Amino acid sequence: MRTRLGGAVRAALLPLVGALLAGCSTLPQTPLDPKGPVAQTQTGLLLYTLYVAVGIGVGVTAALLYVVFRFRARPGQVGVPLQIRGNHTLEIIWTIIPILILISVAFPTVEAAISTSAPPSGALTVRATGYRWWFAFEYPELGIVTANELRIPAGRPVRLEITSNDVIHSFWVPKLAGKTDMIPGRINVTWMQADEPDVYLGQCAEFCGDSHANMRFRVVAMSQADFDAWVTHRQAMKQGPGQLAEAAAAGKALFESPAPGGNCLSCHTVDGTPAQGKVGPNLTDVGQRSTIAAGILENDYESLKAWVKNPTDFKPGTTMPSHARLSEKDLDAIVQYLQSLK
Amino acid sequence: MATAAKTLGILPRPTAATGFWSWVATVDHKRIGILYGVTAFFFFLVGGIEAWLMRLQLARPGLELVTAKTFNALFTMHATTMIFLGVMPLLAAFMNYLLPLLIGARDVAFPRLNAFSYWIYLFGGIFINVGWLMGTAAGHVPDSGWFGYANLTSVEFSGGLGPDFWTLGLLLLGIGTLVSGFNFIVTILNMRAPGMSLMKMPIFVWTILVTSAIIIFAFPSVTVALIMLMFDRAFAANFFEVAAGGSVVFYQHLFWTFGHPEVYILILPAMGIVSEVLPVHARKMLFGYSVMVFSTALIGFMGFTVWSHHMFTVGMGPVVNSIFSLTTMAIAVPTGVKIFNWLSTMWGGQIRFTTAMLFAIGFIACFTIGGLSGFMHASAPSDAQQHDTYFVVAHIHYVLIGGSIFAIFSGIYHWFPKVFGRLLDERLGQWNFWLVFAGFHTFAFPFHFLGLLGMPRRIYTYAPGLGWEFWNLLSTIGVFVLAAGILVFIANVVVTMRKPMDAPADPWDGRTLEWTLPSPPPVYNFAVVPRVHLRDAFWFHKHPEGKEQALEYGEPHPGPIHLPGQSLMPVLLALGPTVAATGVLFVRMRESFAVPVIVAGFVIALLALWGWAFEGEGGTLIEPGEGS
Ligand code: HEM
Ligand SMILES: [Cu+2]
Numbered sequence: 001m002r003t004r005l006g007g008a009v010r011a012a013l014l015p016l017v018g019a020l021l022a023g024c025s026t027l028p029q030t031p032l033d034p035k036g037p038v039a040q041t042q043t044g045l046l047l048y049t050l051y052v053a054v055g056i057g058v059g060v061t062a063a064l065l066y067v068v069f070r071f072r073a074r075p076g077q078v079g080v081p082l083q084i085r086g087n088h089t090l091e092i093i094w095t096i097i098p099i100l101i102l103i104s105v106a107f108p109t110v111e112a113a114i115s116t117s118a119p120p121s122g123a124l125t126v127r128a129t130g131y132r133w134w135f136a137f138e139y140p141e142l143g144i145v146t147a148n149e150l151r152i153p154a155g156r157p158v159r160l161e162i163t164s165n166d167v168i169h170s171f172w173v174p175k176l177a178g179k180t181d182m183i184p185g186r187i188n189v190t191w192m193q194a195d196e197p198d199v200y201l202g203q204c205a206e207f208c209g210d211s212h213a214n215m216r217f218r219v220v221a222m223s224q225a226d227f228d229a230w231v232t233h234r235q236a237m238k239q240g241p242g243q244l245a246e247a248a249a250a251g252k253a254l255f256e257s258p259a260p261g262g263n264c265l266s267c268h269t270v271d272g273t274p275a276q277g278k279v280g281p282n283l284t285d286v287g288q289r290s291t292i293a294a295g296i297l298e299n300d301y302e303s304l305k306a307w308v309k310n311p312t313d314f315k316p317g318t319t320m321p322s323h324a325r326l327s328e329k330d331l332d333a334i335v336q337y338l339q340s341l342k
Numbered sequence: 343m344a345t346a347a348k349t350l351g352i353l354p355r356p357t358a359a360t361g362f363w364s365w366v367a368t369v370d371h372k373r374i375g376i377l378y379g380v381t382a383f384f385f386f387l388v389g390g391i392e393a394w395l396m397r398l399q400l401a402r403p404g405l406e407l408v409t410a411k412t413f414n415a416l417f418t419m420h421a422t423t424m425i426f427l428g429v430m431p432l433l434a435a436f437m438n439y440l441l442p443l444l445i446g447a448r449d450v451a452f453p454r455l456n457a458f459s460y461w462i463y464l465f466g467g468i469f470i471n472v473g474w475l476m477g478t479a480a481g482h483v484p485d486s487g488w489f490g491y492a493n494l495t496s497v498e499f500s501g502g503l504g505p506d507f508w509t510l511g512l513l514l515l516g517i518g519t520l521v522s523g524f525n526f527i528v529t530i531l532n533m534r535a536p537g538m539s540l541m542k543m544p545i546f547v548w549t550i551l552v553t554s555a556i557i558i559f560a561f562p563s564v565t566v567a568l569i570m571l572m573f574d575r576a577f578a579a580n581f582f583e584v585a586a587g588g589s590v591v592f593y594q595h596l597f598w599t600f601g602h603p604e605v606y607i608l609i610l611p612a613m614g615i616v617s618e619v620l621p622v623h624a625r626k627m628l629f630g631y632s633v634m635v636f637s638t639a640l641i642g643f644m645g646f647t648v649w650s651h652h653m654f655t656v657g658m659g660p661v662v663n664s665i666f667s668l669t670t671m672a673i674a675v676p677t678g679v680k681i682f683n684w685l686s687t688m689w690g691g692q693i694r695f696t697t698a699m700l701f702a703i704g705f706i707a708c709f710t711i712g713g714l715s716g717f718m719h720a721s722a723p724s725d726a727q728q729h730d731t732y733f734v735v736a737h738i739h740y741v742l743i744g745g746s747i748f749a750i751f752s753g754i755y756h757w758f759p760k761v762f763g764r765l766l767d768e769r770l771g772q773w774n775f776w777l778v779f780a781g782f783h784t785f786a787f788p789f790h791f792l793g794l795l796g797m798p799r800r801i802y803t804y805a806p807g808l809g810w811e812f813w814n815l816l817s818t819i820g821v822f823v824l825a826a827g828i829l830v831f832i833a834n835v836v837v838t839m840r841k842p843m844d845a846p847a848d849p850w851d852g853r854t855l856e857w858t859l860p861s862p863p864p865v866y867n868f869a870v871v872p873r874v875h876l877r878d879a880f881w882f883h884k885h886p887e888g889k890e891q892a893l894e895y896g897e898p899h900p901g902p903i904h905l906p907g908q909s910l911m912p913v914l915l916a917l918g919p920t921v922a923a924t925g926v927l928f929v930r931m932r933e934s935f936a937v938p939v940i941v942a943g944f945v946i947a948l949l950a951l952w953g954w955a956f957e958g959e960g961g962t963l964i965e966p967g968e969g970s
Pocket of ligand 2: 130133168169170204205206207208212215
């Protein structure tokens with residue numbers, strides 16, 4: 001399906017729909033612009049059914065308009081119209097035609113359901129866990145843990161083991177693969193693949209409470225070489241941050257001091273340091289991520305500071321407490337420390 | 343006017359014929375129908391205001407009109423209200439008022455149970471909304487979605503009383519709905535006019551029959567789910583507690599084995615209404631009656647075979663997903679057949695563009711669009727992209743507004759003269775229709791694009807730059823037009839109700855038995871119950887076509903007609919469970935008087951049952967022609 005029928009239909013009509021929808025091709029979160037085999041299969045089906053639906057819809061609407069105008073009551077009409085009980089031939093015809101159309105969808109559906117479910121061999125395994133309201137990503141084979149920004153090698157399938165730590169979430173990167181629910185107490189296995197290096201947007205798709213809308217993430221697909229380099233670098237970071245500038249060092253101390261200091265360590269982990277909290281995202285490589293707060297803020301100095309000071313301004317209901325009691329100087333130090341983690 | 347029968351029991355029965363108490367104590371299906379209609383319309387407006395607030399918040403990216411928590415409460419309550427307190431009871435209003443008239447009966451089978459259904463609906467509806475008085479910030483308004491998925495609804499993740507109001511309120515509503523279901527089935531099977539075999543019933547009656555059957559099989563499932571949820575929350579049971587081995591997916595199966603058939607509860611009676619309106623206003627017989635009957639029954643049955651299509655993304659595996667894809671697609675067949683039959687019904691007719699007809703035609707157009715997007719969801723791999731996006735929101739609204747609400751408006755314009763003895767103003771009616779039609783498409787069609795552009799549903803805000811701004815703004819504008827249409831309708835009702843009651847008995851050249859009665863019908867409905875020889879008997883009675891013997895009137899009843907007496911026991915019986923539910927709330931609030939309140943609820947219910955069984959025999963004897 002993904003190859004023949006869907007491919008042909010998509011090739012013919014994607015530009016049309018794309019133009020219709022936005023008039024530009026830079027929309028970051030649309031499933032209509034698939035960038036990997038799983039999404040391509042799914043979108044192929046989506047478009048095939050869409051065109052069938054549009055075709056039938058136009059046909060029925062035309063018929064409706066015709067009937068309504070053709071048989072409207074006219075002045076001077078006398079008598080009553082002929083009362084017709086039904087017509088078996090017609091009824092059989094319009095039972096059989098839909099059945100044929102459905103069969104034409106049924107086969108590719110089953111084929112696609114199977115082909116998108118099991119990851120191919122040679123895939124890189126990532127365990128994605130949903131939290132209220134952020135994502136943790138763990139590479140069990142590589143010994144790396146990160147959050148909210150998933151780095152993957154382009155062109156290689158990624159086997160995803162998906163679960164949740166609290167309520168049900170749903171893992172969705174429209175350009176790479178449809179949703180898979182993240183369910184507590186259960187691991188769902190699925191896969192995706194990005195054909196080209198790029199950044200792909202994702203968002204939690206299952207309502208999960210207050211800040212469901214603020215539960216976004218990014219998938220960064222890199223060339224295999226870049227990815228390998230990142231893995232090596234990231235594995236080295238497990239030794240800890242190393243030599244820090246003065247302000248950053250002060251920030252580190254605050255980060256690790258219990259309340260009423262920063263008390264960040266009770267929730268966050270920074271590899272190679274005393275901070276080993278498991279409640280919030282792992283911050284070992286936070287300095288290299290493009291966004292913070294699960295994709296809702298750019299990772300820059302001001303946002304970072306504002307976030308640490310008052311997270312609920314950005315993410316209602318978040319379990320991360322406010323740090324407004326810290327002085328500007330302390331906040332600055334903490335931000336410097338976070339930015340140095342890369 | 344009416345002669346009260348001797349009181350034989352232990353309690354005197356109320357007999358007031360007018361005023362407040364006459365409505366509280368009524369057991370007349372027509373009054374109960376009106377009560378349902380007015381109450382449900384009120385809740386429909388509440389749900390509409392909730393929707394409007396949501397659309398304002400979403401008009402632009404990053405707006406802060408309402409907080410995240412309030413938004414979540416709004417969409418939860420909007421859906422809950424629209425489905426359970428708006429559309430279902432609006433349809434119930436039609437069923438209650440019309441069912442006995444359509445089959446030539448004097449009332450439903452169990453008139454006091456019918457009153458009970460209404461009161462528990464009212465109490466349940468109020469119960470669910472009480473949280474608004476307590477504010478959204480502390481989570482006392484339900485805000486975990488109208489599906490209330492475990493474990494988001496556990497105390498751990500929703501500590502406020504919101505889910506408690508929601509579960510207990512829905513349990514109350516469920517009782518009333520189930521009771522109605524049984525009542526209608528018994529009525530239809532036992533109380534048809536002589537000669538009206540099942541295959542001669544008006545098609546609307548068939549849809550009521552099938553809907554009632556769906557209710558009876560579907561509601562137990564959600565009742566179980568809700569009771570388990572209640573136990574989890576109030577009494578720390580572990581049904582859905584993952585750490586204790588509970589399963590959250592189990593809740594979804596229970597919920598959707600109800601939830602999917604539920605959508606047919608909302609749409610089948612709507613189809614029934616349209617199937618009555620189209621033939622009358624096109625002056626044609628319903629095309630393919632028996633096919634319509636079988637497709638209705640088939641849809642009712644198939645509604646139970648597809649629940650897992652709401653769960654294509656929970657990881658059931660390719661085999662299960664494929665099976666449910668196929669069963670889901672299959673429903674498109676009987677549904678499609680209906681659409682073609684409606685078109686053929688109008689074919690060769692003399693279509694009068696009354697407001698009722700416009701809404702019925704609008705129904706076909708909108709429902710087709712909604713059905714087609716439904717067929718798109720049926721393909722599991724494709725649905726992985728559509729699920730939980732605005733594409734689904736588009737589908738829901740095309741089916742539920744374009745389907746149910748359009749049919750309801752069509753039915754209102756069609757039967758208003760029968761119920762209130764006044765014809766709604768047709769000029770305002772046309773405005774009503776075109777504003778609602780245009781507003782609805784402007785509001786809901788963009789959802790298709792938003793969904794395809796990757797906008798998830800149930801989000802209170804979104805980032806700019808994703809291509810969603812224009813469509814969201816357009817949709818919000820549409821809501822204003824839609825709302826204007828609804829306001830025109832309200833104005834129409836107000837204006838019309840001030841006019842004298844001068845509607846003829848049969849303003850549209852109707853086909854079914856209710857049009858043989860004066861408008862509004864007398865309390866006893868039929869002075870002489872007619873004998874029916876044909877489908878559309880009344881029509882052929884008027885336009886014989888060689889079928890002179892379509893309808894036959896026997897000798898008038900020899901004496902006055904006996905009607906069931908009024909009773910206050912239904913209200914009291916509805917009060918009992920409501921008090922008990924309040925007690926369970928107090929358990930959650932750790933109030934010491936919780937248990938006594940629960941007990942009090944049961945005592946009230948028992949007393950009411952006792953009174954129900956032993957109150958005076960009641961009943962009123964009415965001479966035909968007297969009273970109305
Ligand atoms: C008055 C016109 C209406 C408007 C303006 C409206 C608007 C909305 C909006 C904005 C949402 C939120 C979508 C989201 O964030 O997920 C929504 C959801 C919904 N609406 Fe409506 N709606 C209307 C009528 C109805 C009716 C008549 C029904 C059903 C009979 C209905 C059923 C639903 C349902 C089931 C949802 C999904 C709620 C959820 O996501 O849990 N709506 N509506
Ligand atoms: Cu989530």
